[in-house]
Amino acid sequence: MQRALVEVLLLAVPAGVLGSWIVLRRLAFFAHAVGTVTFPGLVVAGPWGVAPQLTALAAALGFGAAQERLGRGGRLAPDAATGLLLVAALAVGVVLASDVYESGAGVDSLLFGTLIGLRASDLWFTAAVAAGALVLDAALRRSWLAAGFEPASARSLGLRTARSDRLLLVGIAAAAVVALSAVGALLVAVILVVPAATVRLVCTRLAALQLGATALAAAEGTVALWWADRLNVGPGPAMAVLGGAVFAAVALWTARTRAGAAP
Amino acid sequence: MSAVRVEGLSGGYRPGQEALRDVSFAAGPGQVVGVLGPNGGGKTTLFRALLGELPVRRGEVTLAGAPAYVPQTERARLDFPVSALDVALMGAYGRTPWYRRLGRRERDAARDALARVGLTAVADETFGALSGGQRQRVLLARALVQDAPVLLLDEPLSGVDGASAAGIERVFGELRDEGRTLLVATHDVHQAASWDLVLCVHGRQVAVGKPRETLTPDVLRETYGAELIVLEGGDAAVGVGHHAH
Amino acid sequence: MLGWLIDPFGGTIMQHALAEVLVLSLACGPLGVWVLLYRDAYAAESMSHGMLPGLVVAALAGAPLLVGAAGGVLVAAAGIALVARDERLGGDVGVAVCVSALFGLGAMLALSPAAPPRLQELLFGDLLGVTTADLLAAGALVVGVGLGLAAWARPLALAAFERASAPSLGARPARCELILLVLLAVTTVAAVQGLGNLLLFALIVAPAAAALRLGRHLRTVLALAAGLAALAGVAGLLVSFHLGIATGASVAMCALVPAFAAMLVPARVRRR
Numbered sequence: 185m186q187r188a189l190v191e192v193l194l195l196a197v198p199a200g201v202l203g204s205w206i207v208l209r210r211l212a213f214f215a216h217a218v219g220t221v222t223f224p225g226l227v228v229a230g231p232w233g234v235a236p237q238l239t240a241l242a243a244a245l246g247f248g249a250a251q252e253r254l255g256r257g258g259r260l261a262p263d264a265a266t267g268l269l270l271v272a273a274l275a276v277g278v279v280l281a282s283d284v285y286e287s288g289a290g291v292d293s294l295l296f297g298t299l300i301g302l303r304a305s306d307l308w309f310t311a312a313v314a315a316g317a318l319v320l321d322a323a324l325r326r327s328w329l330a331a332g333f334e335p336a337s338a339r340s341l342g343l344r345t346a347r348s349d350r351l352l353l354v355g356i357a358a359a360a361v362v363a364l365s366a367v368g369a370l371l372v373a374v375i376l377v378v379p380a381a382t383v384r385l386v387c388t389r390l391a392a393l394q395l396g397a398t399a400l401a402a403a404e405g406t407v408a409l410w411w412a413d414r415l416n417v418g419p420g421p422a423m424a425v426l427g428g429a430v431f432a433a434v435a436l437w438t439a440r441t442r443a444g445a446a447p
Numbered sequence: 448m449s450a451v452r453v454e455g456l457s458g459g460y461r462p463g464q465e466a467l468r469d470v471s472f473a474a475g476p477g478q479v480v481g482v483l484g485p486n487g488g489g490k491t492t493l494f495r496a497l498l499g500e501l502p503v504r505r506g507e508v509t510l511a512g513a514p515a516y517v518p519q520t521e522r523a524r525l526d527f528p529v530s531a532l533d534v535a536l537m538g539a540y541g542r543t544p545w546y547r548r549l550g551r552r553e554r555d556a557a558r559d560a561l562a563r564v565g566l567t568a569v570a571d572e573t574f575g576a577l578s579g580g581q582r583q584r585v586l587l588a589r590a591l592v593q594d595a596p597v598l599l600l601d602e603p604l605s606g607v608d609g610a611s612a613a614g615i616e617r618v619f620g621e622l623r624d625e626g627r628t629l630l631v632a633t634h635d636v637h638q639a640a641s642w643d644l645v646l647c648v649h650g651r652q653v654a655v656g657k658p659r660e661t662l663t664p665d666v667l668r669e670t671y672g673a674e675l676i677v678l679e680g681g682d683a684a685v686g687v688g689h690h691a692h
Numbered sequence: 693m694l695g696w697l698i699d700p701f702g703g704t705i706m707q708h709a710l711a712e713v714l715v716l717s718l719a720c721g722p723l724g725v726w727v728l729l730y731r732d733a734y735a736a737e738s739m740s741h742g743m744l745p746g747l748v749v750a751a752l753a754g755a756p757l758l759v760g761a762a763g764g765v766l767v768a769a770a771g772i773a774l775v776a777r778d779e780r781l782g783g784d785v786g787v788a789v790c791v792s793a794l795f796g797l798g799a800m801l802a803l804s805p806a807a808p809p810r811l812q813e814l815l816f817g818d819l820l821g822v823t824t825a826d827l828l829a830a831g832a833l834v835v836g837v838g839l840g841l842a843a844w845a846r847p848l849a850l851a852a853f854e855r856a857s858a859p860s861l862g863a864r865p866a867r868c869e870l871i872l873l874v875l876l877a878v879t880t881v882a883a884v885q886g887l888g889n890l891l892l893f894a895l896i897v898a899p900a901a902a903a904l905r906l907g908r909h910l911r912t913v914l915a916l917a918a919g920l921a922a923l924a925g926v927a928g929l930l931v932s933f934h935l936g937i938a939t940g941a942s943v944a945m946c947a948l949v950p951a952f953a954a955m956l957v958p959a960r961v962r963r964r
Binding site for chain 1: 728731786793796799897898938951
Binding site: 499515516527538545 | 856863
């Protein structure tokens with residue numbers, strides 16, 4: 185339980201720092217998809233004797249590359265490309281899990297998370313990604329901000345937006361990979377998108393958003409851990425319900441205050 | 448007997464925010480009306496109002512029949528699985544109930560329309576594979592099939608190559624002879640000066656009337672908010688400079 | 693060779709499964725074309741994921757899956773519509789929040805009880821468990837969707853092709869979008885039994901994606917999508933039977949392969 189708590193607190197860092205960018209740059213679907221597509225990677229990790237983070241990362245990066253190729257040149261709308269790749273990964277994962285490697289009940293924990301059996305190496309991995317997120321953010325936030333605001337002019341400002349945007353996507357993929365053990369492949373958005381979205385409802389300044397999102401992710405993650413333990417489910421679903429409830433509450437409260445303030 | 452009569456038309460997209468105020472004019476059959484104004488000045492809003500598509504609307508609009516709308520080609524999907532003929536055929540959709548197939552008569556009408564705009568050769572080409580000028584002509588053909596007494600055209604000649612432009616203008620003349628009324632939104636003041644009526648809008652109606660009397664430097668300045676250079680003879684003016692925001 | 697094709701369908705289970713996929717393909721294929729033309733792929737994916745709590749509740753209560761599916765889709769659609777109103781968040785952020793909350797709720801309901809329902813069947817489908825009653829229900833829904841698509845074919849085309857002039861030709865764009873969402877919801881409910889809420893997206897979008905690349909006229913594309921979906925169903929069942937792999941996933945993959953292959957065909961659009 186100790187390790188689980190440390191893991192959740194470490195995860196709060198990329199959840200807040202990169203999650204804020206996911207919300208600002210409208211990358212929520214991408215974040216959800218990049219988590220989901222790691223499913224087949226997770227299934228083969230055990231049988232192949234490889235660290236799941238590596239296979240998951242390979243799947244995530246492969247997805248990113250394929251999505252970029254497919255969405256380019258008007259072949260297919262980006263959303264449609266993402267959706268197709270996502271469902272392809274799920275189908276492949278199902279076949280691998282049920283017929284090739286017979287993962288059985290383990291599939292549930294791959295899909296929805298479980299913090300049982302965390303190893304020290306997993307914590308180090310997460311810490312590394314957390315640190316990496318902070319470094320990337322410090323180095324690239326100006327470029328990310330300019331590109332999000334108005335892509336064409338950002339390039340003319342001398343910012344290499346294509347490269348920095350790609351690094352943002354890589355960062356999100358890495359964050360999704362380390363979040364997998366906590367929330368599972370299908371609920372990555374619960375930690376990477378929901379806390380930041382909730383804070384976004386009350387905060388517009390970037391620094392405040394990132395700090396707030398980190399704090400909220402840490403708080404929600406901790407409570408979810410305890411709740412999941414009580415209910416005997418993975419932390420993912422617990423955090424999903426908790427995060428959703430908090431979001432709904434904040435949304436209702438801010439909507440009412442805004443409606444009251446409107447002329 | 449006017450084909451288009453507008454009295455005190457005002458409206459916008461949101462309550463309390465009027466994009467267009469106090470437009471009143473009338474146009475008869477066989478007349479071509481040039482609608483002039485800067486971008487965002489209300490030309491498209493006026494067309495939307497005439498189509499009945501403006502969320503907030505006051506005033507009276509009387510039309511001889513449901514108008515046909517020819518938008519700019521950029522607004523149409525280029526990756527849609529339709530040929531030029533399919534697009535022209537869409538003009539018949541409005542008058543054909545869903546359970547009736549589009550038969551010989553409608554197809555012939557579509558082919559005729561394409562012939563009138565000079566596109567018989569590319570009738571079976573995918574719409575998105577045509578040039579900008581060709582696509583604009585296809586959209587005009589669609590309006591021809593619609594057989595409406597009033598046509599609204601949104602900058603039909605902008606960015607169109609010379610050959611297509613000539614074809615389009617020739618069709619204008621034919622439509623005028625058939626007794627239809629055309630409202631043409633355009634940036635080309637010089638061309639509008641050759642038509643029957645001009646209507647200048649910039650958030651509100653600035654002026655309306657025959658071009659010779661209406662297109663004075665004052666009116667143009669008020670419409671475009673730009674510096675003007677008045678050329679020799681005083682009956683042509685060129686606008687130079689900034690759009691008002 | 694013929695035996696390889698015919699033998700699997702000797703028993704009732706496989707016959708029902710075959711009938712189910714063929715019936716579903718008639719709705720999923722053409723509907724998917726409209727989903728892509730209206731750029732609604734994310735809505736389709738979200739609706740199917742967000743319906744999970746409804747499915748789980750029905751499974752726990754012993755109620756028919758169709759009822760749970762309908763309720764789940766309604767709640768998901770309502771939730772998505774509510775969040776979409778908020779302008780502070782981008783379109784997909786609100787939807788992501790709503791869908792992951794609902795999906796997590798479904799998982800929680802499924803994993804916490806002492807007697808858990810078969811979650812993986814809800815997620816990935818139970819094509820071989822289709823009963824005659826299920827078939828009739830799916831058939832009725834598909835007929836409804838088919839009628840709807842036939843009746844609204846022209847307005848849907850007008851509003852998708854070029855929105856501004858659609859009203860002058862007898863089509864109201866906002867209503868078309870709503871109609872499409874309703875038909876999508878009904879199709880989702882029909883397909884969830886066989887394919888599960890995670891995989892049904894494949895049968896809706898993949899054949900349509902391939903058809904749009906290959907077809908030149910809208911009516912061809914719609915027919916081609918239905919045909920490719922049906923083919924995916926048959927091929928999927930055959931592969932599943934002969935190789936002994938999960939049925940729903942097999943159908944999904946047979947739908948996806950032509951879609952990805954068709955992406956290699958160059959587009960016919962002039963690049964400006």
